[in-house]
Amino acid sequence: MSGNPGSSLSALRPTPPERGSFPLDHDGECTKYMQEYLKCMQLVQNENAMNCRLLAKDYLRCRMDHQLMDYDEWSHLGLPEDAPGNNGKTIKDATDNK
Amino acid sequence: SVNSEQPKHTFDISKLTRNEIQQLRELKRARERKFKDRTVAFYFSSVAVLFLGLAYAAVPLYRAICARTGFGGIPITDRRKFTDDKLIPVDTEKRIRISFTSEVSQILPWKFVPQQREVYVLPGETALAFYKAKNYSDKDIIGMATYSIAPGEAAQYFNKIQCFCFEEQKLAAGEEIDMPVFFFIDPDFASDPAMRNIDDIILHYTFFRAHYGDGTAVSDSKKEPEMNADEKAASLANAAILSPEVIDTRKDNSN
Numbered sequence: 001m002s003g004n005p006g007s008s009l010s011a012l013r014p015t016p017p018e019r020g021s022f023p024l025d026h027d028g029e030c031t032k033y034m035q036e037y038l039k040c041m042q043l044v045q046n047e048n049a050m051n052c053r054l055l056a057k058d059y060l061r062c063r064m065d066h067q068l069m070d071y072d073e074w075s076h077l078g079l080p081e082d083a084p085g086n087n088g089k090t091i092k093d094a095t096d097n098k
Numbered sequence: 099s100v101n102s103e104q105p106k107h108t109f110d111i112s113k114l115t116r117n118e119i120q121q122l123r124e125l126k127r128a129r130e131r132k133f134k135d136r137t138v139a140f141y142f143s144s145v146a147v148l149f150l151g152l153a154y155a156a157v158p159l160y161r162a163i164c165a166r167t168g169f170g171g172i173p174i175t176d177r178r179k180f181t182d183d184k185l186i187p188v189d190t191e192k193r194i195r196i197s198f199t200s201e202v203s204q205i206l207p208w209k210f211v212p213q214q215r216e217v218y219v220l221p222g223e224t225a226l227a228f229y230k231a232k233n234y235s236d237k238d239i240i241g242m243a244t245y246s247i248a249p250g251e252a253a254q255y256f257n258k259i260q261c262f263c264f265e266e267q268k269l270a271a272g273e274e275i276d277m278p279v280f281f282f283i284d285p286d287f288a289s290d291p292a293m294r295n296i297d298d299i300i301l302h303y304t305f306f307r308a309h310y311g312d313g314t315a316v317s318d319s320k321k322e323p324e325m326n327a328d329e330k331a332a333s334l335a336n337a338a339i340l341s342p343e344v345i346d347t348r349k350d351n352s353n
Contacts, residue, residue: 016182017258020269021264024261024269024277025276034213037226037228038213038228041217046214046218048217048218048225049219053224056226059297060280076182076185
């Protein structure tokens, strides 16, 4: 099998993800947020920049809102908390209102 | 002189017949056997109760152990593994390049590609990446993905919070789906001298086709193909030809 590292036995015991698998987004409810995130990553040469991480946060929020992910605090996902003045709006909405 | 009989205080076994001695011995033996039987019954019943208790306790104990260690392939859900302090990015000069590659089994008629070639992350910084899968066949198919990480020594530091691997994913005929991976590199990566010279980590996913004994992993598509306007008109015309109009002959007779 190509890509399978054979040098280490530890690689033969893969660890499962902490929260299991994402449910499939059959209806494409969060595709818009994903496309914005991917566009942002292209602009910064795929560096995990803070503004792209905020778009990733919007995507995960969309999944939580559509029952495609369990609700959790942002600190448990390594993402910054919402700004106090946003009242839960996405960064894009806050930018549009300004 | 008055000859008074001496009262019998001692049990004189010599005066008993052989049969009476035999009966006494059997009586004693039966009493001992009864005691032993009761003792054994108590022991067995207590062992049974103990194992019944262990059986009831096994389910929560097993769940607790698996949540803590991931034993048996169960996803680790104990919060202590990925505590919040592990998700704080480490301030280092260089970023680690995470490259994404993919592969599909030859018997699985899917296309499966990463949406981005790479992402540069800091240890402890969570990152999101996307793959895209498309089912090219005319049947609903269940696939299952596994992953491998190169170099193998870095696999211990690659932590996936949520992805699409190790579970069956069903794609309807012709369906296209985005599949996210949410992960981070453990902050201990930065302080491990063995990881000093590792600048690249490759995350490789392979999709296989699921297989059931009764063949239900591949099913016929439930969606009916949509007809365009011309096809609908032709279909209606065919229906008109095949089903001529019924003439009520009684009208002609009355006229």
